[in-house]
Amino acid sequence: MEVKGKIYRVAGPVVTIAGIDTKMYDVVKVGHEGLMGEVIKIVGDKSVVQVYEETSGLKPGEPVENTGLPLSVELGPGLLESIYDGIQRPLGVLKEEMGNFIHRGVTADGLDHSKKWDFKACVSPGDSIKPGDMIGSVQETENILHKIFLPPNANEGKIKEIKSGSFTVVDIIGKMEDGTELKLSHKWPVRNPRPVKFKMAPKTPLVTGQRILDTMFPIAKGGTAAIPGPFGSGKTVTQQQLAKWSDANIVVYIGCGERGNEMAEVLNEFPELEDPQTGRPLMERTVLIANTSNMPVAAREASIYTGITIAEYYRDMGYDVALMADSTSRWAEAMREISSRLEEMPGEEGYPAYLSSRLAEFYERAGIVETFNDDVGSITVIGAVSPAGGDISEPVSQGTLRIVKVFWALDSSLSQKRHFPAINWLNSYSLYMDSLSPWYEENIAPDWNDLRGKSMEILQAESELLEIVQLVGSDALPDDQQVTLEVARMLREIYLQQNSFHPVDTYCSFDKQYKLLKGILRYNELAEAALESNVEVSDILHVSSKDELAKLKYEENFDSMIGPVMDQMEKEFSTLGGY
């Protein structure tokens, strides 16, 4: 039953309504145009609503309707390859209805209600099913089998009828004995996490093809990571690299309060890029949510929830989902903006006092789980943070770092030197290292963890040596330290630097990472041995094969070239030792 009330006050995106009963987070339609909004505060007989669309021209006295339902997304086949605004309106549909600019008052279904899907039932009439049990499937894209479940918010019972065939997402495909209609789609309130059987401990890495991430600071499937950094340090490029190359089955990319031109770039590129795992266009595994910085601020607040709910839905099918949120700071600022319009008592830097609990709730929706259908699925959440002035002592960075397990510290002094990805190897950390070690030993090489440890040791030593170099110059250092500096330089320039715009270097397989790292550290071993046999340090530093090694990462047939280069290195060193 819809009851009518009226507008009492309008102040920007915050509208006060009166004469209508509401529950917290009910979706209401405000004004003659029926602008969508959400109840965020109830005071006496008045309710305060954050409106997801532009409110200019809205007057006190205009009618208000309460739908009585919380903000929900429509879940079903057709989500993949979509691009949505913060409240799951497909931007393509909005363009058809309103042209190139987003005006207000247009509602659009999250899924295409006219497209037919081929549904194959996997249960029969008479079967007993519980919420979360699979009832059939749809081939959504070539590689994604979209499993259809009895929604987690339905009741368990027996199936009365069900049939395979060609259906739209709103057609009735069957019935339960209690009369519940079964469809290919259902709605889920975005602010409620979808239930799972239980959560598990993450044990496999999310392979990203980015050397510094995979080798030095890996993230586990089902883990959480934060990338804080000042502007221009490469947050967005890193997020996009992850969206492109990580070995997730599904990628949900949330452009939350960021640049429109960047979304245009993603939209341009993704359909043309190939998924390295399947060879299919990347777009086929991607859901994009674009609420750019000039789109309504309340919808920006909702976009994060819309994204994670879609991610949970695919996790429930047993897929590995990676969710990138760029940027969580804009989300926090949206909360701050709404909170200040509500005249709430501010916490630190004007952010609402509930900021850190909201951040925690969001990141807690990540994880690797066993679903009610006995599949294993995961959500890996990678959140960009844009700290004011690049100073991570601010509340959003701090609130995030308390929760996430991986910290990729972007550093503007690196990006100014065009060292990309500008992730500082001394400040970053990953708490998954221990739980992932067995996986590396089993799947890459038994000595992988040693190689990684050794290279971190060298980089650490370099940072200490550089302080001395600042005082006395590098020529004054003893020979072995000069070798350490050289190896550290190689690690930085050959290994840690990776050119995301280079067709070959943009993705580096684990096998290639291993060989490259092994090559650099082999140079270190040979150099140390040579020093012991009193070879001149300048000769060691001028071994030409190490320059060859430096250029190898750009070569398409790396595999066939690395062997000869390493052979040459051994040979060069053996001649050095010869006199």
Place this chain on the structure above:
Amino acid sequence: MVKEYKTINQIAGPLIFVEKTEPIGYGEFVHIKLPDGTVKRGEVLDTSDDIVVVQVYEGTSGLNKDCSVIFTGETLKLPASIDLLGRILSGSGEPKDGGPPIVPEKMMDIHGAAMNPYSRDQPEDFIQTGISTIDGTNTLVRGQKLPIFSGSGLPHNEIALQIARQAQVPGSDEKFAVVFAAMGITNEEAQYFMDDFEKTGALERAIVFLNLADDPAVERLITPKMALTAAEYLAYEHNMHVLVILTDITNYCEAMRQMGSAREEVPGRRGYPGYMYTDLAGLYERAGVIKGVKGSVTQIPILSMPGDDITHPIPDLSGYITEGQIVVSRELHRKGIYPPINVLPSLSRLMNAGIGKGKTREDHKAVSDQMYAGYAEGRDLRGLVAIVGKEALSERDKKILEFADLFEDQFVRQGRNENRTIEDTLTVGWNILGSLPKSYLGRIDNKIIDKYYPDKPAEE
């Protein structure tokens, strides 16, 4: 029937509070009639059954409770017309050049709607500004928003004017239309811009909005919106390529802070309102290119960093929205180098889309990366030299140090009227890279080095 209300209950700063009205729309445009007949204009900030809060653009001086308030029922609009070209207008769009009133072809809401990200085309048309530090290392493309971060006393105005004069897309004769919005700049600065526009004949393809330092601060808040609306009109209705210069964003933000405190809002960092990011995004995001539409809006906002501090909220929030920044350096300016652009903290995020084979030249990115790396290392070495002296440097370090000097002297430095083509810029780049042995050029492909590396060293 338009009603006049004489029910002003309170006047505070730029705000008036009106009681006992009929329902008034949020954001409505308002006329306020003073007893002496003058009319001021304003906008509804907050509306409810009990009270309506109006922000007065021209300031509230001279207002009293006897003034009458007229709500127009519409939001503030710009009278858009192709005849705006060549005109000089006030910060709120009134003719200021003694010319005839504007006959509108279309009334456009100045707040503009957000461009659907789905309709955006990826900006990738190289704009040649004739300035090496921009074209070569921080390339501007059509549809980009690339601010100049400067400080007081630095020649950002000269740089902006040089860009406006010289900007063109190579291979097309089309000139950019220029929309110039001045916010709170001094009369003298405004004069400087106007003189240059007139001297070079740029005025006839320009629209100028002037809000000067002694004009009301609140008017500053609508000036850039007026300007961008005019730019969108030219771009999307008349298929023109428009370059918008906004100066000075810092004054705009100060005005925002002033309004915020008048409204007794909870202040954010350094007293600036919490919605400053959203508000600035509402300006900057209006740059862009639309699929299937010929025109485009490119923005060059200028902002002076208070105390040269790039972490100050204004440059900080701007940097998070814009697609890079051009940083003007006091240090280079003191050395007498024009344009004193420090490339290290400067950045153009859309550069990669606009350069390379078929757009500029195949070696562009490699040359730029190599110069960046060399210059960054050279500057670090300067610090080292100050401590240990030049003698303690290795042979390689000495070469790099020399490269950094050459970079500033030959690549950065150029004349105020020197319009370098991209070919010129890359040639200068190769000449100075020629001072380094080939083996130092680790970021350039061997094939490209073989093709472009100069035969004789630069210092001929």
